[in-house]
Structures are given as C-alpha cells and as structure tokens.
Amino acid sequence: xxxxxxTNSPIIAAYRAATPGSAAASEKASRxxxxxxxxxxxxxxxxxxxxxxxxxxxxxxxxxxxxxxYFGGHGALLIGHCHPKMVEAGKQxxxxxxxxxxxxxxxxxxxxxxxxxxxxxxGNLSYALTARNFNxxxxxxxxxxxxxxxxxxxxGVISPDHIVTPAPVVDYLVMNA
Numbered sequence: 352x353x354x355x356x357x358t359n360s361p362i363i364a365a366y367r368a369a370t371p372g373s374a375a376a377s378e379k380a381s382r383x384x385x386x387x388x389x390x391x392x393x394x395x396x397x398x399x400x401x402x403x404x405x406x407x408x409x410x411x412x413x414x415x416x417x418x419x420x421y422f423g424g425h426g427a428l429l430i431g432h433c434h435p436k437m438v439e440a441g442k443q444x445x446x447x448x449x450x451x452x453x454x455x456x457x458x459x460x461x462x463x464x465x466x467x468x469x470x471x472x473x474g475n476l477s478y479a480l481t482a483r484n485f486n487x488x489x490x491x492x493x494x495x496x497x498x499x500x501x502x503x504x505x506x507g508v509i510s511p512d513h514i515v516t517p518a519p520v521v522d523y524l525v526m527n528a
Contacts, residue, residue: 467516474518
C-alpha cells in the first residue's frame with residue numbers, strides 16, 4: 352500500500368530513510384494487489400519490507416538491510432531459511448536469473464475420492480459451493496478418480512461453462528444414495 356501514514360515518529364522516519372527500495376516496491380504492489388499485499392498478515396504501515404533473499408534466521412531486503420526473522424517463516428522458525436541439510440536433501444535445483452531455487456515435484460495420488468453435485472453420462476463434473484476448492488485439484492493429481500455424484504444427468508444438461516473437471520479425468524462414477 353502506498354505510504355500514506357502521517358506521523359512525527361522518529362522510528363517511522365528512520366524506517367522510511369532506510370527502506371526506499373521497499374517503499375518503491377510497495378507503490379508498485381499497490382497497483383497489482385488489493386492494499387498492495389497478497390495476505391492480510393503482510394499488511395503493515397507505512398509499508399512492508401520486500402525481501403530478496405534469506406538464510407538461516409536472517410533476511411535481506413531490496414535495500415540490503417539485514418533482519419532476523421522472528422515473525423513467521425513457519426518451518427523457518429524451526430530450522431531457518433535455506434538450511435543446508437534441506438537444500439542438499441536430494442531436491443533438484445534450478446538457476447533462474449542468477450538465483451538458485453529448489454524444484455518441488457508435484458504430489459501424486461493413487462486414488463482420488465471426489466464428490467460432485469452434477470455429473471453427466473460422460474463423466475463431466477460440476478461442483479457445489481466449497482466442493483470446488485479441492486476436488487478438481489485432487490482429481491487432476493490422481494491416477495484413478497472415483498466420483499460420488501449427487502445427480503447424474505444426460506449429456507448437454509450441464510453448461511460447458513459449468514464443467515469444472517472434464518470427463519477424461521474420471522474413471523469411476525458412483526451414485527450417491
């Protein structure tokens with residue numbers, strides 16, 4: 352979010368003086384995301400820090416300032432950022448624009464048990480409410496997809512715009528009793 356905080360605080364003044372790069376990145380982010388952040392917990396005033404790298408408990412922002420991460424890297428709170436043992440744990444690494452990244456392979460499932468509100472005779476699926484959150488994702492990640500259907504309808508009843516998971520993904524169809 353753009354820096355609109357009005358204050359005479361010497362702490363905020365020092366923060367602004369030390370982080371002009373984060374201020375510029377925040378201004379750009381405000382044109383891309385609501386409030387300039389991707390999650391509520393990342394909203395701070397006058398603007399958040401924009402981190403370029405991290406190692407162990409430390410992070411560096413776009414201005415080169417170093418910080419100790421007490422706030423929240425979830426797992427990083429236990430072992431730190433870029434722990435060498437985690438980096439060397441057999442993960443493939445790729446270099447993009449001079450930075451090294453770990454390549455995480457997609458998770459697969461042998462079976463997916465999916466619940467759909469509407470299914471046509473071909474197996475095209477339409478979901479109701481929050482069933483749309485994870486059912487399509489796990490259906491695409493599984494080798495065998497078993498669908499529990501509330502309503503089985505003739506082909507053409509489900510509008511193409513409402514088909515979320517296409518028939519070729521579905522292996523078995525079971526009518527919900």
